[in-house]
Amino acid sequence: MSATTKLDIAKIRADFPLLQTEVYGRPVVYFDNGATTQKPLPVLQALEEYYRSYNSNVHRGVHFLSQKATDGQEAARRKVAQFINARHDHEIIFTRGTTESINLVAYSFGKRFLQPGDEIIISAMEHHSNIVPWQLACEDRGAVLKVVPMDANGDLMLDEYEKLFSEKTKIVALTWVSNSLGTVNPVQELVARAHARQVPVLLDAAQAIQHTPVDVQSLDVDFLVFSGHKIYAPTGVGVLYGKESLLNEMPPYQGGGSMIKQVTFAKTTWADLPFKFEAGTPDVSGIIGLGAALDYVNEIGLEAIIEAEHELMQYASERLQTIPGLRIIGQPKEKAGTISFLVEGIHPFDLGELLDKQSIAVRTGHHCCQPVMEFFNIPGTVRASFSFYNTKEEVDRLVEGIKKSAAMLG
Numbered sequence: 001m002s003a004t005t006k007l008d009i010a011k012i013r014a015d016f017p018l019l020q021t022e023v024y025g026r027p028v029v030y031f032d033n034g035a036t037t038q039k040p041l042p043v044l045q046a047l048e049e050y051y052r053s054y055n056s057n058v059h060r061g062v063h064f065l066s067q068k069a070t071d072g073q074e075a076a077r078r079k080v081a082q083f084i085n086a087r088h089d090h091e092i093i094f095t096r097g098t099t100e101s102i103n104l105v106a107y108s109f110g111k112r113f114l115q116p117g118d119e120i121i122i123s124a125m126e127h128h129s130n131i132v133p134w135q136l137a138c139e140d141r142g143a144v145l146k147v148v149p150m151d152a153n154g155d156l157m158l159d160e161y162e163k164l165f166s167e168k169t170k171i172v173a174l175t176w177v178s179n180s181l182g183t184v185n186p187v188q189e190l191v192a193r194a195h196a197r198q199v200p201v202l203l204d205a206a207q208a209i210q211h212t213p214v215d216v217q218s219l220d221v222d223f224l225v226f227s228g229h230k231i232y233a234p235t236g237v238g239v240l241y242g243k244e245s246l247l248n249e250m251p252p253y254q255g256g257g258s259m260i261k262q263v264t265f266a267k268t269t270w271a272d273l274p275f276k277f278e279a280g281t282p283d284v285s286g287i288i289g290l291g292a293a294l295d296y297v298n299e300i301g302l303e304a305i306i307e308a309e310h311e312l313m314q315y316a317s318e319r320l321q322t323i324p325g326l327r328i329i330g331q332p333k334e335k336a337g338t339i340s341f342l343v344e345g346i347h348p349f350d351l352g353e354l355l356d357k358q359s360i361a362v363r364t365g366h367h368c369c370q371p372v373m374e375f376f377n378i379p380g381t382v383r384a385s386f387s388f389y390n391t392k393e394e395v396d397r398l399v400e401g402i403k404k405s406a407a408m409l410g
């Protein structure tokens with residue numbers, strides 16, 4: 001039984017070698033897709049092909065191999081630009097991941113645009129990586145952090161958001177999809193309200209890119225960041241999309257090779273976009289792997305993926321709620337990818353460990369969202385996060401696994 005009639009899930013699962021793996025002698029049930037996704041064969045093959053047949057540094061050699069590696073990297077940049085509908089390829093900056101992309105903007109935008117007393121708006125449901133870089137920028141620039149609160153369902157309070165703006169607001173940085181609650185935020189609305197006050201917006205799309213169509217032009221968002229590894233690509237590569245006009249105004253984040261036009265001991269000038277922000281040798285294989293991952297997603301079709309995931313989430317949500325004492329944390333209006341829950345009287349770590357022994361991989365803890373846990377006054381949650389390659393049978397195994405664990409611990 002597959003999650004949907006549109007996708008041939010058995011065929012898709014055959015593309016992911018890890019899903020064939022056994023853990024403790026049973027086929028693994030992988031429900032930790034929010035942390036990282038598994039990699040399909042075309043991505044693994046792209047990595048192997050690169051290292052076997054054209055491993056070389058980029059933008060440095062006239063020789064054939066370097067040219068081929070450079071072409072591979074730049075083709076991937078084009079694929080990313082197309083995937084999120086960026087106007088220009090050079091608005092795509094390759095980084096190590098979401099975390100580095102946010103740090104880049106917080107540092108570089110901060111250095112250029114933040115003055116003492118200026119304000120930055122984030123939200124109560126941010127991942128630590130969309131909190132701490134802004135705190136560093138505040139410390140560095142003398143700016144102040146403002147936080148959009150959420151309600152008990154895990155929805156942002158839009159009226160309160162509205163009230164946070166002042167003459168001093170310089171940037172808004174919000175997550176599109178919450179990694180701890182699954183909340184899908186109304187980003188079109190959030191961006192529009194900030195733009196009505198001429199305030200630019202950064203969206204953390206780490207949990208959106210794999211579950212939602214992203215169109216940076218129709219959103220008119222100023223910065224958008226994500227990690228390759230959450231969308232079936234290798235670890236070590238991420239993306240910063242930024243509007244050309246803003247990126248051109250911002251100073252470099254790191255100095256080194258590749259990011260310069262001319263270096264003298266007296267003065268150095270910067271390369272044009274995107275290279276101004278890409279100092280040093282990039283993760284060439286990872287970038288090429290990201291291109292292969294986006295090809296794979298396009299081939300299957302994001303719409304079909306979203307439909308399958310939606311159906312699976314629905315099923316999981318219904319089945320989980322049949323478990324006595326199980327409480328889902330976060331019941332927002334719209335949800336994607338993730339269900340966080342607790343079972344009465346059981347610490348999430350204990351439940352996670354017993355599920356692990358039943359070959360079921362879930363995440364337990366604060367999910368890098370300690371303020372969210374504090375808000376709900378809980379030590380953490382058990383988080384099952386889904387991908388289109390998961391099945392209803394796997395959800396059934398999770399439900400049985402929780403019941404068995406609860407019986408053992410209860």
Ligand code: PMP
Pocket residue numbers: 034035096097098099100127129130175177178179204206207227368
């Ligand atoms: N933001 C969100 C919403 C995330 O889910 C994650 C990863 N869990 C990150 C940021 C950080 O991503 P990375 O560790 O790949 O930089």
